[in-house]
Amino acid sequence: MMNMNNTRICQNSPSTPYESYPGGSQIVRQSMIKRGVPPASLDIMIASFAASTLNQYSSSFKSWWIYCKDKNLDIFEADSSKVLSFLTLKFEEGASYSSLNTHRSALSIILGTHVTVNDCVNRFLKGVYRLAPPTPKYSTTWDTNIVLNYLSTMYPYDNIDLVDLSHKTCSLLAIASAQRMQTISLIKLKNISKHDNEIVIKISDLIKTSKPGACQPLIRLPFIRTNPSICPALAVETYIEKTRDLRHNLPEEHLFIGVRRPHKKVCSQTLARWVKTVLQASGIDISVFGAHSTRSASTSAAYRSGVNLEVVRKAAGWSNTSNVFFKYYRRDTANSNNNDFVNALFGT
Structure with missing residues (x-):
């Protein structure tokens, strides 16, 4: 000191x-x-x-x-x-x-x-x-289907290497959980439990939004049996199995580890680079959208699909009264043509 x-x-x-x-x-x-x-x-x-x-x-x-x-x-x-x-x-x-x-x-x-x-x-x-009025970082967001279609090509898992598996698992987890990279970097194997129909992940470490009286994030990943190529739970399960032999002598068993020796735990910045690599390969403009945009893309896609607002808030870690989603994250996709308001008025 x-x-x-x-x-x-x-x-x-x-x-x-x-x-x-x-x-x-x-x-x-x-x-x-x-x-x-x-x-x-x-x-x-x-x-x-x-x-x-x-x-x-x-x-x-x-x-x-x-x-x-x-x-x-x-x-x-x-x-x-x-x-x-x-x-x-x-x-x-x-x-x-x-x-x-x-x-x-x-x-x-x-x-x-x-x-x-x-x-x-x-x-x-x-x-x-x-x-100098502030402007939101993103006026639109990207279509999650574009990224999921790209990730579906990395299947079956027997045919992909550790780099692609790491990138895919991290990206699917980011989209499915709507969590920050910081939160995902803190996931530990001991806090992952597998059940018949889902994988449940507890976050025990303090995160950005941790405060007295607030619940820690709980990530639930159901097994998507009808589409295993983009199932986040299956990806996590496969990743754990394929990295099992690389984890010897690691002090803490974090979920994500480096793709190169000595395979130490990776930080949130590394996970963000992995996600940006996937976004770029999917055709998303990474000069506009960073890894954090997965929160906006996934929550907006869920809300557009009819998911209850309370469910969206809970998944992303926002309180039941929070207006953060509508203020900062609720965005239409860049290619959307939402004319419902005018069409309703003029009957077109």
């Missing part, structure tokens, strides 16, 4: 030089010390942040550190006017409404919400919203 006593990360006078950037986690730790958190409580406080959260805020912390260095400011002592000046600079540099909100959330950790969540900052962000 870096000795914060020997590394200055704030500047109180022009003669006090900044040392090298200490990293986001050290800035968070030092901010808590300055705000009176007892040393014995620090590790527990730091544990309240998911690693993905600190990673998401890392660029904001560094941008704020550089800004304070240039302006000769203490990064832990700033009022709303200085925060507004920083956000204005980032806006002029081209930061989006979403990015500015991320900056504000990051600064709330080290400055306190009394500085970053007030009428002035709120008004500023409303102004940004009007000047």
Whole structure:
């Protein structure tokens, strides 16, 4: 651990030089010390942040550190006017409404919400919203049938290698579960149970949406007996069997492992690359759609097919009252021609 006593990360006078950037986690730790958190409580406080959260805020912390260095400011002592000046600079540099909100959330950790969540900052962000309205990442989504038709060509499983089997299993699981790559990367063999008609997967690790009182994801994969070439449960079952001999001496038995020796567990970024490889091979434009688009594609396809909204929400891990699906994920396919509204009005 870096000795914060020997590394200055704030500047109180022009003669006090900044040392090298200490990293986001050290800035968070030092901010808590300055705000009176007892040393014995620090590790527990730091544990309240998911690693993905600190990673998401890392660029904001560094941008704020550089800004304070240039302006000769203490990064832990700033009022709303200085925060507004920083956000204005980032806006002029081209930061989006979403990015500015991320900056504000990051600064709330080290400055306190009394500085970053007030009428002035709120008004500023409303102004940004009007000047540069945010647009959804995807205005349309892709047709899951296109990808499933491609994956059906990788069958029977006796004739495909580990690379294709890994890509196919991961992609089918992503489509069938509507889960994030992070969640899929956490699947462990001990949490997979096979039943007569389905495979059930429990997620025991904390994920992005984990919070007190919320249920952990439970993925149910029924066996599609009528179409085994794209059955997610059969793909998972086959993948486990074909990788059984490669798992010797692995510390934790995660479902997905590397396709090359020493076949260690793979991270969410690797799974995302696998899915993008399948999307590209299927003819999907990966310059527009990433691996995360499987959530939008699968939930939208299910909803269009008449699946109850409550079922869609539960499958993707959204609460019964959540509006996330309609706000961010409900999309028509790029080649759809949904004229039902006008046709109903004019009787065509």
